[in-house]
Amino acid sequence: MPVIELSHISKRFGKFVAVNDVSFTVEKGEFFGFIGPNGAGKSTTMNMMLNFIKSSGGKIKLLGKNVPEHDLDVKKQIGYVPSDVRFYPQLRVRDLFRYTLDFHHMEGDPAELKRYCDLFQIDPQKKFGDLSLGNKKKVALVCALIHHPELIIMDEPTNGLDPLIHARLFRVLKEKQEQGVTIFLSSHNLKEVEDYCSRIAFIRSGKLIGVEDLTQVNQNVKVITVKADQLPIAVMEKIGATCVKKTDHEARFTYEGNMAQLFSTLSNLSPQLDDVTVANRDLEEQFMAMYERQEGERL
Ligand SMILES: Nc1ncnc2c1ncn2[C@@H]1O[C@H](COP(=O)(O)OP(=O)(O)OP(=O)(O)O)[C@@H](O)[C@H]1O
Ligand SMILES: [Mg+2]
Structure with missing residues (x-):
């Protein structure tokens, strides 16, 4: 009950x-x-x-x-x-x-x-x-x-x-x-x-x-943060990453796709990157995305 x-x-x-x-x-x-x-x-x-x-x-x-x-x-x-x-x-x-x-x-x-x-x-x-x-x-x-x-x-x-x-x-x-x-x-x-x-x-x-x-939250969502003078937004979006935050020299993406494809793309990009991190998306980040989403959208 x-x-x-x-x-x-x-x-x-x-x-x-x-x-x-x-x-x-x-x-x-x-x-x-x-x-x-x-x-x-x-x-x-x-x-x-x-x-x-x-x-x-x-x-x-x-x-x-x-x-x-x-x-x-x-x-x-x-x-x-x-x-x-x-x-x-x-x-x-x-x-x-x-x-x-x-x-x-x-x-x-x-x-x-x-x-x-x-x-x-x-x-x-x-x-x-x-x-x-x-x-x-x-x-x-x-x-x-x-x-x-x-x-x-x-x-x-x-x-x-x-x-x-x-x-x-x-x-x-x-x-x-x-x-x-x-x-x-x-x-x-x-x-x-x-x-x-x-x-x-x-x-x-x-x-x-x-x-x-x-x-039961989805642990497959990765958060990729890259630092570079020329941010590789288009390349990352091409492999299915979503840019969730961007400043002049830093961009953050979420990614749910194939990890081999991700690492191969990051490896090709490495000469133009100053720094890159790949981490599991924590719940706080997920909640923040819920706060930021527009009215009417679902989880
Ligand atoms: N007695 C009331 N008369 C008119 N509007 C009210 C009354 N009580 C609450 N509201 C309105 O209802 C809405 C919900 O208020 P509520 O206090 O439930 O929010 P909350 O989620 O608890 O927010 P918070 O995180 O700030 O505590 C608000 O827009 C508030 O202004
Ligand atoms: Mg309250």
């Missing part, structure tokens, strides 16, 4: 369509990434999943239950980190943890709470309003973890985190995933998405452009 099921969901703000007929599913235990440019509709989609805003159409099921009908029931099994963390500024961090546990009718384990505070370097005595951006984010992360949710939904959770805490957070998330928890992560950090997510959904202008299995 999928843990997240979105069927044809849409959201209109007046005449503006922020989310347009989006459908995808996420299975139990997946580490699922949700990416796309600013304003693509990620937070709006997540806000509908959490029933913070009503959808204009379509169906949402979380943990097998319809939202919004079973909203509260579902929320009790979810850990959520908003992109913009807001709690009452006068509340102390320890009280926020207490209220979170109370909402979930849980006693909480003081040792576990202490472990999280140590791990994320949080001072529970401080007032929330006195914390820095990153420290506020860390408090929200602990609030999303302490009640042992089945599903963790995070909207740009790493925005503002220092590298040490970033690494620790992903260690915790990976452990949770290994225990069967489903993780839904929206992020602009393509490296973390590449490192941790097994599948990603890419959204742009409210439309789902595609869902990609990162364990």
Whole structure:
């Protein structure tokens, strides 16, 4: 049974369509990434999943239950980190943890709470309003973890985190995933998405452009970078390479063809080249190509 099921969901703000007929599913235990440019509709989609805003159409099921009908029931099994963390500024961090546990009718384990505070370097005595951006984010992360949710939904959770805490957070998330928890992560950090997510959904202008299995990506695409005074664009295009970037003395191509043909062409060109590298295309590069592509194009 999928843990997240979105069927044809849409959201209109007046005449503006922020989310347009989006459908995808996420299975139990997946580490699922949700990416796309600013304003693509990620937070709006997540806000509908959490029933913070009503959808204009379509169906949402979380943990097998319809939202919004079973909203509260579902929320009790979810850990959520908003992109913009807001709690009452006068509340102390320890009280926020207490209220979170109370909402979930849980006693909480003081040792576990202490472990999280140590791990994320949080001072529970401080007032929330006195914390820095990153420290506020860390408090929200602990609030999303302490009640042992089945599903963790995070909207740009790493925005503002220092590298040490970033690494620790992903260690915790990976452990949770290994225990069967489903993780839904929206992020602009393509490296973390590449490192941790097994599948990603890419959204742009409210439309789902595609869902990609990162364990099945095409490793046959090579990236060739050449440096020369006279860039061999025509020769490279003749063997099927595509020029993806060009400056005065450097050009970058992607190539999926026969490697013998590539090396023979590069060898013939070598007297006129200052430098050449051939590498596997990494996912970050692939994602960037998705960001750069024009509206309406598919993955
Ligand atoms: N309450 C609202 N009223 C009108 N328009 C809205 C509202 N909330 C969001 N939008 C618009 O919907 C679009 C999608 O916004 P959303 O916040 O979902 O984008 P996002 O993908 O989360 O972007 P980012 O990466 O910047 O967080 C944007 O154009 C935004 O201006
Ligand atoms: Mg957002």
